[in-house]
Amino acid sequence: MSLRAVWIVSAKSDLPIYSRYFPSVEARSRSTLGNLFVKIPPEREFVKELLIEVGLREGGTFVESRDNCDKQVVYPAFHLKTEHGILWPVVIMECKGFILCALPHDDNNPKIIPPICQVSLSHMPSIALALEVLNGLAECILNSKNSSAEGNLPMTEVIQYVNVSLPFGRPISCDISVCGQLGSVVKGKAKVPTWNPMPHKGKSQVVLHIKEEVRSTQFNHLEMKDSVDVFGTVMCRAEVEGNAPEISLGLIQSAGGNGSGLVVNPGVCNVENLSQTSFRLRFYPSNSQPLCHYSLPLITDPPIFGAFSIKMNDNVATINLQLQLRNNVKNLFQQLEVQVPFPGFVIQSVRPNYSQGSVKIQSRNIVTWNVGSKFPSKTLTATINAAVKLNRIQKPCNNASLDTVTSVDTRSTTFSDNSSGNMNSAYALVLFKIADFTYSGTKIDPQSIVVSTAAKVRCSVSSEFVSKVYKLWNSEGEVPVPASIFAEDLKVLLKQS
Incomplete structure (x- = not known):
């Protein structure tokens, strides 16, 4: 669910004090609704119809569907009649003399537009989402030091809140304290990582985990050789002071590892070969991706x-x-x-x-x-x-x-x-699983972990060894051998078919 547009309107002005449109959501709404799509009117017309709908301005003529005393109002959602059709739902909230408006687009049920008098807001989570965004916007206005007098809009705080909390019209956080940290400008040349734009506060720690898996097929037959594949993944979760901490560690493979099967994440800046089975990795941690993968083709004996x-x-x-x-x-x-x-x-x-x-x-x-x-x-x-x-x-x-x-x-x-x-x-x-063990002997020395932005870091290293696909074939049965066929025989078969 997303928002097509956000407005801040005053009853004393014919134009909105602030407006923000999201063209990507508008294009998605036009493609999904088809003939049911209603275009957003110009700002002057929108403000006029909105003030008439909420009763702050006279319409000039009596319209029964709008001015009838039996009209059912489903506050905070309104139907706004325009020359292109009816905009629904326009969610409205009042704050310190301003009218805060939002027009949501429901990605899950975009074509469900109920009649004006038959609305069940409990079946429309997009209204609740728009109301949460407006509530955060109201809190931003109320907590601003620049809005002590009624009618004074803290434009800087409003723009920052909308830019941070509504990227491309999709709300990610309506908490103004979180938005303030996300939108804060970092001093100096430090780069802010996309995976953790908020600086960590508290005890620094680095958690490393090695998950090693083994695939094996055993036939117990002279005509077929058993197969064993050992491969692993190193994960890193870092909660360290500073916006972009650089971490380096030593990776050791004592059995069957020569570095040929090591594949590192793009976040790894440098891989240094200390020896044939020892490496030093320097990287910027990412919580969403593994640090590196490795395979050990020289291991041929099953565990x-x-x-x-x-x-x-x-x-x-x-x-x-x-x-x-x-x-x-x-x-x-x-x-x-x-x-x-x-x-x-x-x-x-x-x-x-x-x-x-x-x-x-x-x-x-x-x-x-x-x-x-x-x-x-x-x-x-x-x-x-x-x-x-x-x-x-x-x-x-x-x-x-x-x-x-x-x-x-x-x-x-x-x-x-x-x-x-x-x-x-x-x-x-x-099926098996062993904790604190790797079959290849791959390990990380906690003493080798160095963090650039923190002197004291709590480091923990864990590992596990699990079976992926571990099959024992029936030795009394037929050995599954792939059939080989010559090119000429294949052509004859294709012609016959």
Whole structure:
């Protein structure tokens, strides 16, 4: 929601004392309303019709729709009749002898223009928004030192309030104290960042967070090599005195990092290579974007090795799963669970045998094994064997109703290799999260953080290691290998099709 225009009118003048139009909102209103669009009249005509509507000036002739004593008034919103049509809603507020006016445009429901006597203001939030803007404008007039005498308008404060609080006609803040800080002129050569134009007051602190993620697909098959991708993001949130603080820090990657996978934000001014795995970043912080991204292509060993197999016998699936934690991984998990989905089936029962944790059925077709918070310290291994009894979802016929679609065939069924009961493409999904740990050893030394505008800064560094897409493929099934085709064979196939 936006405002098409704002006016300040006096009953003693034929022209507004102050007016501000927003052409971008006016163009948007013209395109969305179409034939319902009513053009804003010239200022002299607008003031005349406004003063007549509020009863501060005589209309000269009796107009029943305007001067009838049975007319319903929905203050503070008025219908203003012009030669081009009816402007609605013109929101009005009185302050110290002035009439403050605003004409909103509702971006959500732009074509809802109710009749004059059938208005429900509760269904028009644009009126409340315009009233809030006028309330801030009235507060700006009342609190100004230049408006001690009635009829004296503090033009400087009004212009500053409208410029800051209504950029392009869209209100962002109607608090005059906030607008005063946003519109204050910064002394010296310091530049004001767009992400934080208000100078910070209070204790200075810099919060850094490293989020490292791993993608892995493991086949446990000689014909297919496992894949591991480790990548991370460094976030920085700075609340430091000064308008544009410059921060520098040291980033260390102890495993598989050579700087080739480091991508920095445009706000980073300089990247200095201290060594093959150590860098120093100098930047202006931005709360809306990450500081940098990195990837570690030299890491090829997964943090958790898994061996998963599943076989189908009639309507019973037999699961065998083993997880092995690597020695260099922190053995303390905030989350550690394995999900085995059975799309196209409904799980009737599960008979599990597991070394630790608990097993439950989720969403009727997913077996979830909650491994726990730690692996056994001696073996770092956890296993589960389970027999899952399944019922295949009955496929609906063409004439089947919606009730038939969700029905389940509870009879025992034998699945062939080419049916939906084929477990060749089955997999187990591993979900885990470790706090205060990175698999690559990427870290930030809090002692290396230097802030240009503050001597004492509280610095905190945290990290987490999470699984992104971590799949264990069925080792008893077919290995998913991408098909390769020669160009000549492809041309023949295209001609045949």
